[in-house]
Amino acid sequence: MPQTLPLLPERGFYLGLMFHQAAARHGSVRVTLDRPLDVRPEAGLALGYPELAGLVDDLAARLWAAGIRPSERVALHKSDNFDIVLLTCALSRIGAVPALLSPGLAGPVVGELLGRLERPWLITDRAKLEGPLSGVGVPGLVREVLSVDDAQGAVPLDKYAGAPPHGPVRLHPREPSLITHSSGTTGVPKLAVHCPNTMWNRLVPQKAMGWPTRGETAALHMSFVHSRFYHLLGVLLHFGSPLLMLVDPDPASAGPLLAEHRPGIVETHPNTFVLWEELADAPGAPLSRVRSYGSTFDAIHPRTVQRLLGASRRRSPWLIQLYGQSETGPVAFQVYSRRSAAKADGRRVGTAIPGFTRVRIADAAGKRAGSGKPGRIEARTRGRILTYFGAQQTYDAQLGDGWWQMGDMGYQSRWGGLYLIDREIDQIDSVDSNLEVEDILMTRLDELREVIIVPGADREPVPVVCVRGDRPLDNRRWHEATADLPLMSSPLQWRFDDLPRTSTWKIKRVEITRMLTEGALPAARFGV
Known part of the structure; x- marks a missing residue:
C-alpha cells in the first residue's frame, strides 16, 4: 500500500481576512513602507493594521462595483509595490481568484499567460500598458482592463471610489482561490492553482x-x-x-x-x-x-x-x-x-x-x-x-x-x-555538483557577488562570475581557488544585473546556457 499522509479537517487560509483578523486581535500595529502605495499615494509610508484592513475593504468594494464576481480569474500585473498585496487580498475578499504575474516578466510571456488564463480580468498600470505590454494585444486576451492609475485604454479604479462595502466571500476550502506561477527558470512559467485548504x-x-x-x-x-x-x-x-x-x-x-x-x-x-x-x-x-x-x-x-x-x-x-x-x-x-x-x-x-x-x-x-x-x-x-x-x-x-x-x-x-x-536539467557529466563547487568558490573568494556554473555549447562547465563593485576578477586568486576543483573553462565575468533572473532572483541557468550557445552575451562584460 502506498504511504499517505493522515487526513485533516477541511480548513482554509483566506487572504481576504488576514488584515481584518490581525486588526481585531492586535489593534494598530505599525507597518512601514519604503515607497508610497500606487493605489493610495496620499496614505503615506506609515500605516497600521486597521488602516490596511480599511484599504482592502475600499479596494474590494471598487472591484465588486467594477463587476468582478466570485470564482472569476483576475490577472494582477503591475509595477512592483506593496499594493500588489492589498489588491490580492481585496480580490480574495470578494471571492475572486487572483492570478499573480510577476512585474519582472517580459511582455510576450505575460501575453502567453493571459492567453492560458482564458480571458481573465486584468489589473495593471500605465507603466505596464505603455511599456512591456504595448505590443502584446492585451484587449483581445482579457475581459476588461482595470488600472490603478490613469492608463489610457483602461478603466481606472478611481471610477468606483465610494462604492458601497461588500462583505467577505469564502470559497469552499478545496475550490481554486489563488494562482501563482512557477519560477520560469527553464522556460515559460506554469500557472500553479492553490486552494484555501x-x-x-x-x-x-x-x-x-x-x-x-x-x-x-x-x-x-x-x-x-x-x-x-x-x-x-x-x-x-x-x-x-x-x-x-x-x-x-x-x-x-x-x-x-x-x-x-x-x-x-x-x-x-x-x-x-x-x-x-x-x-x-x-x-x-x-x-x-x-x-x-x-x-x-x-x-x-x-x-x-x-x-x-x-x-x-x-x-x-x-x-x-x-x-x-x-x-x-x-x-x-x-x-x-x-x-x-x-x-x-x-x-x-x-x-x-x-x-x-x-x-x-x-x-x-x-x-x-x-x-x-x-x-x-x-x-x-x-x-x-x-x-x-x-x-x-x-x-x-x-x-x-x-x-x-x-x-x-x-x-x-x-x-x-x-x-x-x-x-x-543543469547537471554536467564532469562535475559531481555544480552547486557544491559554487559554494566552495563563494567561501574561498570573498569578493564574489555570485558564481554560476553552467554547461557551455559543448556541455563543458563554464563559470560565470560577478564581483562586488564590478571590479576585475583577480586572475591569480581565481586559479588558486580552483586548483583542486574539476576542470572548468576560463571564467566569464558579468555584472550581476546582466544575469537573467526570476522574480525571486533565482538565476536562469538554462537561459545563460542559451546565451552562451548563441553568442548573445551582455554588451558590457569583463574577460579574465
Missing part, C-alpha cells in the same frame, strides 16, 4: 516555526507574487509583528531603514542576502537585533549564513532555510546557529516537516534509493497545489503514486537529512 496546510507548520519570534519587528524584501510571501505575512499578522516592507533591496536604501527599525526577523531571497552581506558591518549596525533570518526559494551559501549570523548581537540568532517550490510549499527545513553554520554543508537543505511532509530519493526505476545513493528528489505533502491551470497533463506527469517530482537531484543520509546536488 492546501494553503492552510502550508500555514500551520510555518506558524509553529514563527512562535519563538512572535511579535518581533519583521523586515521583508520578497516577491509579492509568490505564495511564500502570503504565508509568511499570515504568520506575522497572526502574532502581531510590526512590519517593514522593502521594495528596493539596494543596501544604500535598505540599510538605513533596517538600522532605524532594528528588526528581529529578516527574510528575503538568498541572492539578496548575498547582497546584504555588506550590511554586516554597515553604519548603524542594521542587522544587530536580528534573532531569526528566513531564507527560501533557493539554497543559500554557507558564507552568507555565517556573515548574517555574525552580524547579529543577539545571544543565539538562527537562520531557517526552507526547501520547496511553488507547487508544494516547504517540504524540508534546516535551522542554522552560529556554531552549526561554521561547519555547515551548503548542500544539506534539511529534513521533512514532521506530520506535514515526506521526502524520498527515487532511483532511475522510480524505486526508493538507499541512504547516500543519488537520485531524483520526490515529496509528498498536503500543501501541494491542485493543478497547473490549463496544463493538467503536465501536472499529472510530475506525480507518481502521490509523490511529486521536485526536479532536483540529491540524496538522503541514514537519518533523513536531505542533500541537494543539482537541478536535473
Whole structure:
C-alpha cells in the first residue's frame, strides 16, 4: 500500500481576512513602507493594521462595483509595490481568484499567460500598458482592463471610489482561490492553482516555526507574487509583528531603514542576502537585533549564513532555510546557529516537516534509493497545489503514486537529512555538483557577488562570475581557488544585473546556457 499522509479537517487560509483578523486581535500595529502605495499615494509610508484592513475593504468594494464576481480569474500585473498585496487580498475578499504575474516578466510571456488564463480580468498600470505590454494585444486576451492609475485604454479604479462595502466571500476550502506561477527558470512559467485548504496546510507548520519570534519587528524584501510571501505575512499578522516592507533591496536604501527599525526577523531571497552581506558591518549596525533570518526559494551559501549570523548581537540568532517550490510549499527545513553554520554543508537543505511532509530519493526505476545513493528528489505533502491551470497533463506527469517530482537531484543520509546536488536539467557529466563547487568558490573568494556554473555549447562547465563593485576578477586568486576543483573553462565575468533572473532572483541557468550557445552575451562584460 502506498504511504499517505493522515487526513485533516477541511480548513482554509483566506487572504481576504488576514488584515481584518490581525486588526481585531492586535489593534494598530505599525507597518512601514519604503515607497508610497500606487493605489493610495496620499496614505503615506506609515500605516497600521486597521488602516490596511480599511484599504482592502475600499479596494474590494471598487472591484465588486467594477463587476468582478466570485470564482472569476483576475490577472494582477503591475509595477512592483506593496499594493500588489492589498489588491490580492481585496480580490480574495470578494471571492475572486487572483492570478499573480510577476512585474519582472517580459511582455510576450505575460501575453502567453493571459492567453492560458482564458480571458481573465486584468489589473495593471500605465507603466505596464505603455511599456512591456504595448505590443502584446492585451484587449483581445482579457475581459476588461482595470488600472490603478490613469492608463489610457483602461478603466481606472478611481471610477468606483465610494462604492458601497461588500462583505467577505469564502470559497469552499478545496475550490481554486489563488494562482501563482512557477519560477520560469527553464522556460515559460506554469500557472500553479492553490486552494484555501492546501494553503492552510502550508500555514500551520510555518506558524509553529514563527512562535519563538512572535511579535518581533519583521523586515521583508520578497516577491509579492509568490505564495511564500502570503504565508509568511499570515504568520506575522497572526502574532502581531510590526512590519517593514522593502521594495528596493539596494543596501544604500535598505540599510538605513533596517538600522532605524532594528528588526528581529529578516527574510528575503538568498541572492539578496548575498547582497546584504555588506550590511554586516554597515553604519548603524542594521542587522544587530536580528534573532531569526528566513531564507527560501533557493539554497543559500554557507558564507552568507555565517556573515548574517555574525552580524547579529543577539545571544543565539538562527537562520531557517526552507526547501520547496511553488507547487508544494516547504517540504524540508534546516535551522542554522552560529556554531552549526561554521561547519555547515551548503548542500544539506534539511529534513521533512514532521506530520506535514515526506521526502524520498527515487532511483532511475522510480524505486526508493538507499541512504547516500543519488537520485531524483520526490515529496509528498498536503500543501501541494491542485493543478497547473490549463496544463493538467503536465501536472499529472510530475506525480507518481502521490509523490511529486521536485526536479532536483540529491540524496538522503541514514537519518533523513536531505542533500541537494543539482537541478536535473543543469547537471554536467564532469562535475559531481555544480552547486557544491559554487559554494566552495563563494567561501574561498570573498569578493564574489555570485558564481554560476553552467554547461557551455559543448556541455563543458563554464563559470560565470560577478564581483562586488564590478571590479576585475583577480586572475591569480581565481586559479588558486580552483586548483583542486574539476576542470572548468576560463571564467566569464558579468555584472550581476546582466544575469537573467526570476522574480525571486533565482538565476536562469538554462537561459545563460542559451546565451552562451548563441553568442548573445551582455554588451558590457569583463574577460579574465
